[in-house]
Amino acid sequence: MKAKLVVNIGLVICVAISFLLAAPVLAANPKLAASITAFGGSGSVEIDGAVAKFIEKELGVKVRFDSLSHGVIHARVKAEAPRFSVDTCWNVGYPLMLEAKEKGWSVAYDSPNWRGSGDVFVDPDGYWWNNGSWSFVLVGNKDLIAKAGYTLPNSWKDLLDAKWQDKIIMPSPLTSGTAYMMLYSFMTLYGFNEAKGEEAGWEYLEALNKNIHHYTRGGNTPSDLVGRGEFMLGISSDEMVVPRVKQGYPLLWAAPKEGIGFGSAGAIIFKGTKKLYTCQKIIDLFGTTKFCKFWSGLAGYVTKDPKAVSALYGKIPKYIPNIDQGWAAANRSRLSNEWVKRIGRVPSK
Amino acid sequence: MAEAEALSRPGLVGQKVKNFLSAHTIDITGGLMFLLLAIFLGWPIITVLVKSAFGPEGFTLEFYRKFFTAYFYRSFLNTLLLGVLTTSVCIIAGFCIAYMTTRGPLFLRTPLKWITLLPLIAPPYIFALSLIILFGRSGLITKALNLGWDIYGFPGCVIAQTLAFLPLAYLMIENTLSSLDTSLEDSAANMGASQGKVLRSIIIPLLTPSFLKAILIVYVLAVAEFGNVAILCGRTPFLAPDIYTIVTGVEHDFNMAGVLSVSLILPCAIIFMIQNYIIKGKGYVTVSGKPISAEPRHMSPHILIPMIAISFITCGIILLCFGVVGLGAFTKIVGFNNTFTLNHILDWRANDALINSLKVSLLAGLSGAIMGVLIAYVVIRGKFRGRSSLEGLYLAGFALPGTVLGLGYIFAFNNPPLLLTGTMIILVVNCLFRFVAVGMEAGITKLQQLSIEVEEASLNLGASTITTFRRIVLPIIFPAAMYGFIYVFMTTMVSLSAVVFLTSPGYPLASVFIFQWAQYGYIGLASATVVKLIVIVGICLAIIQYMSKWTGLSITRRG
Numbered sequence: 089m090k091a092k093l094v095v096n097i098g099l100v101i102c103v104a105i106s107f108l109l110a111a112p113v114l115a116a117n118p119k120l121a122a123s124i125t126a127f128g129g130s131g132s133v134e135i136d137g138a139v140a141k142f143i144e145k146e147l148g149v150k151v152r153f154d155s156l157s158h159g160v161i162h163a164r165v166k167a168e169a170p171r172f173s174v175d176t177c178w179n180v181g182y183p184l185m186l187e188a189k190e191k192g193w194s195v196a197y198d199s200p201n202w203r204g205s206g207d208v209f210v211d212p213d214g215y216w217w218n219n220g221s222w223s224f225v226l227v228g229n230k231d232l233i234a235k236a237g238y239t240l241p242n243s244w245k246d247l248l249d250a251k252w253q254d255k256i257i258m259p260s261p262l263t264s265g266t267a268y269m270m271l272y273s274f275m276t277l278y279g280f281n282e283a284k285g286e287e288a289g290w291e292y293l294e295a296l297n298k299n300i301h302h303y304t305r306g307g308n309t310p311s312d313l314v315g316r317g318e319f320m321l322g323i324s325s326d327e328m329v330v331p332r333v334k335q336g337y338p339l340l341w342a343a344p345k346e347g348i349g350f351g352s353a354g355a356i357i358f359k360g361t362k363k364l365y366t367c368q369k370i371i372d373l374f375g376t377t378k379f380c381k382f383w384s385g386l387a388g389y390v391t392k393d394p395k396a397v398s399a400l401y402g403k404i405p406k407y408i409p410n411i412d413q414g415w416a417a418a419n420r421s422r423l424s425n426e427w428v429k430r431i432g433r434v435p436s437k
Numbered sequence: 438m439a440e441a442e443a444l445s446r447p448g449l450v451g452q453k454v455k456n457f458l459s460a461h462t463i464d465i466t467g468g469l470m471f472l473l474l475a476i477f478l479g480w481p482i483i484t485v486l487v488k489s490a491f492g493p494e495g496f497t498l499e500f501y502r503k504f505f506t507a508y509f510y511r512s513f514l515n516t517l518l519l520g521v522l523t524t525s526v527c528i529i530a531g532f533c534i535a536y537m538t539t540r541g542p543l544f545l546r547t548p549l550k551w552i553t554l555l556p557l558i559a560p561p562y563i564f565a566l567s568l569i570i571l572f573g574r575s576g577l578i579t580k581a582l583n584l585g586w587d588i589y590g591f592p593g594c595v596i597a598q599t600l601a602f603l604p605l606a607y608l609m610i611e612n613t614l615s616s617l618d619t620s621l622e623d624s625a626a627n628m629g630a631s632q633g634k635v636l637r638s639i640i641i642p643l644l645t646p647s648f649l650k651a652i653l654i655v656y657v658l659a660v661a662e663f664g665n666v667a668i669l670c671g672r673t674p675f676l677a678p679d680i681y682t683i684v685t686g687v688e689h690d691f692n693m694a695g696v697l698s699v700s701l702i703l704p705c706a707i708i709f710m711i712q713n714y715i716i717k718g719k720g721y722v723t724v725s726g727k728p729i730s731a732e733p734r735h736m737s738p739h740i741l742i743p744m745i746a747i748s749f750i751t752c753g754i755i756l757l758c759f760g761v762v763g764l765g766a767f768t769k770i771v772g773f774n775n776t777f778t779l780n781h782i783l784d785w786r787a788n789d790a791l792i793n794s795l796k797v798s799l800l801a802g803l804s805g806a807i808m809g810v811l812i813a814y815v816v817i818r819g820k821f822r823g824r825s826s827l828e829g830l831y832l833a834g835f836a837l838p839g840t841v842l843g844l845g846y847i848f849a850f851n852n853p854p855l856l857l858t859g860t861m862i863i864l865v866v867n868c869l870f871r872f873v874a875v876g877m878e879a880g881i882t883k884l885q886q887l888s889i890e891v892e893e894a895s896l897n898l899g900a901s902t903i904t905t906f907r908r909i910v911l912p913i914i915f916p917a918a919m920y921g922f923i924y925v926f927m928t929t930m931v932s933l934s935a936v937v938f939l940t941s942p943g944y945p946l947a948s949v950f951i952f953q954w955a956q957y958g959y960i961g962l963a964s965a966t967v968v969k970l971i972v973i974v975g976i977c978l979a980i981i982q983y984m985s986k987w988t989g990l991s992i993t994r995r996g
Contacts, residue, residue, distance in 0.1 A: 131957055132957055133786065133953075133957075133962070134959075137786060154941075154945065160685050160686070162687070163684075163685055163686055163687060164685070166689055173941050232575075260682075260686075262682050262686040262688060263685070263686045263687075301671065303672075305667065305682075306957050308957055308958065309956065309957060309958055311958075312957070313958070315958075316573070316575060316770075316772075316958075318574045319574070328958075335770060336769065336770065336773070336774045337773070420687065421687065424687045425688070428688075433506075433508035433509075433674070434507075434508065
């Protein structure tokens with residue numbers, strides 16, 4: 089009788105132990121994949137590579153990525169739809185994130201780390217996550233400007249002065265998302281905000297065009313060429329300003345008084361990915377304070393987390409008011425074609 | 438007796454069957470080559486043509502009408518001019534250097550030759566980088582000499598493309614120059630002809646076919662390889678970067694890209710036809726045709742000085758450019774913060790790309806060598822109709838701009854049944870079919886030297902076509918195969934214009950990688966990757982050279 093009891097208790101204990109052992113397996117999370125593929129949209133191997141490294145360090149997931157500019161990624165995604173060659177992408181702009189949501193190219197996910205971040209940073213329906221806002225700034229070559237006896241302009245309007253003729257470079261909206269951000273920001277600043285409509289925005293861009301030496305393919309190229317002293321001024325993505333000053337380029341930069349535009353360095357998960365769980369974990373990771381601190385320190389992105397201070401701006405910079413990302417995304421193709429007609433494919437001066 | 442007959446009859450029948458099959462091996466191979474040609478060259482090109490004239494609503498000339506707007510028309514004219522200028526400079530400089538290395542002072546020959554050949558193993562667009570650092574608005578030389586010029590536009594593009602494609606022009610001219618029988622020149626000189634007269638009346642006319650070949654190849658590459666042009670064009674429009682922008686940029690306009698491609702092909706096709714027309718039916722062979730190392734000639738100053746000047750300036754710029762790349766790889770920011778660093782070289786991010794490039798190039802090179810030899814054999818020994826058109830069509834594939842073929846491959850192979858995009862195969866196949874003509878031509882030249890009687894003897898003695906091919910033809914044709922291998926291998930390593938459309942994430946190629954880094958201003962990393970690429974190609978070439986010495990088969994001589 090006693091022996092039977094002992095056996096029974098033993099059995100119960102055994103079953104309990106085996107349940108305990110099995111519990112993690114039964115409730116098992118799907119496993120993280122060993123590697124995923126991605127587009128990195130900063131167009132800078134340094135920056136996209138740093139994100140890949142961060143992910144590998146934190147999650148142990150190897151990321152195989154192609155670093156391209158926003159514009160090129162957008163075009164590629166459009167061409168590939170509905171069969172995407174990558175699982176996810178990051179550092180991409182609102183136009184792609186919004187179009188992907190609208191066309192059903194991306195999948196939604198309610199990440200706990202992103203709840204309550206506001207609609208600049210996270211889609212209310214969970215289709216995209218903006219790791220950090222970035223912008224374009226005015227950059228100048230310290231040596232060249234000093235030699236010419238000029239100072240770095242403090243207003244976008246100052247760039248129209250004839251003394252800057254052929255001395256400024258900026259990217260082309262046909263290949264660069266940064267350049268498209270410049271386009272819709274100036275459209276808002278000089279067109280809509282002054283109640284003059286689009287046409288006034290074009291007037292500014294056409295006047296500026298007279299001083300532009302040429303339009304580069306990448307949004308970060310101007311800060312390189314200006315740093316090298318090839319050109320005196322540039323309107324450039326703000327992403328490489330901090331790294332390049334650290335490298336020793338004689339770069340000056342300014343956010344002119346009217347304000348700067350903003351765009352997203354955001355992430356989406358592509359529909360059809362076989363590594364959904366891993367992608368979701370990466371989105372969770374992007375939502376942590378640790379990532380935000382890393383991200384704002386790397387190149388000066390302004391993140392959702394107030395604890396993370398932008399290495400470039402310090403505090404939150406002045407933005408051009410009333411920038412409507414939805415309008416910008418919806419009108420991208422039309423505005424780009426208009427730019428081609430008015431500026432891009434007008435035979436050179 | 439009856440027994441003997443019974444024994445030998447099956448043998449005889451077997452022999453007949455064997456012969457029959459042997460005869461058909463060639464036809465079958467020929468048919469296969471035609472099929473591959475149709476799939477991998479014909480189809481992509483047709484899809485490009487179709488895209489240029491068919492919109493969503495069917496046939497339309499709307500896209501062509503758009504072409505004749507001011508911008509694209511100017512882009513077209515600029516491209517023609519770029520091609521003509523680059524080709525002329527390449528031919529003139531190539532000829533001067535070739536003349537110096539075959540007739541000039543002995544001590545100059547080797548250094549000049551190797552310097553001129555250097556650009557072969559570097560991605561063409563590194564010159565854009567080096568030129569900005571040297572001759573840009575704040576370039577080292579611009580500052581040193583206080584030049585007030587602007588490199589962005591025609592000057593930069595022409596110089597960069599010339600440096601990139603000079604070796605090809607040089608190789609073709611030098612190959613013929615070194616095999617011209619010098620006794621012809623000697624007799625002319627003995628009979629009182631001046632050096633200028635000898636050049637005009639003997640050397641240049643005899644070089645016509647090489648000039649024409651060089652013109653075609655340099656022109657095609659100069660208009661299609663867009664790496665240099667995209668970085669240096671500034672505001673001057675050119676077709677190749679335009680096509681790239683239209684396809685990969687916001688517009689994503691494949692129809693217009695098709696139209697621009699057609700306008701890129703047409704001039705190439707015209708040059709191709711003119712070249713064939715001129716060469717056809719004319720003999721350019723001197724008496725012996727064997728390579729002879731010519732004695733250094735006495736040159737009168739009015740010939741020597743310009744030739745030396747052109748050769749030295751060209752080689753000087755090449756050396757400078759490579760110097761900048763070397764410096765760029767080992768300094769923080771070359772020309773700017775010249776502190777020594779190993780960071781760029783020790784940066785392993787490019788390794789994947791380098792390994793992928795090596796894989797693709799080796800595969801393309803090997804299959805290129807084999808296919809080249811097979812086509813050559815079929816063309817020379819086959820008896821079916823259309824043999825010469827097979828050769829012509831493969832040559833035409835070589836004359837197609839890479840940008841167009843890259844685009845055509847996206848159109849043709851992005852759908853089942855042949856869904857190849859995103860795979861390594863598409864890269865290999867693309868490079869293979871673009872460059873296989875070189876191995877084929879070398880094979881044809883070799884085979885023409887081999888009398889068919891040797892093969893007939895082998896066949897009569899009972900060997901099958903395959904055995905004959907293996908035992909008799911292969912040893913003779915081997916150098917041509919090696920030549921084809923080296924050419925396909927090296928061009929695949931560095932070519933950008935077609936593969937840039939075909940690479941996929943996670944499978945980068947070194948040339949695309951370097952182009953992207955250069956474009957975004959990572960000169961140090963781009964230079965370091967170029968240095969690694971050069972070392973890899975160098976090692977591969979050294980291994981091949983060693984192997985060929987070891988096996989006793991020469992690869993250095995072609996035809």
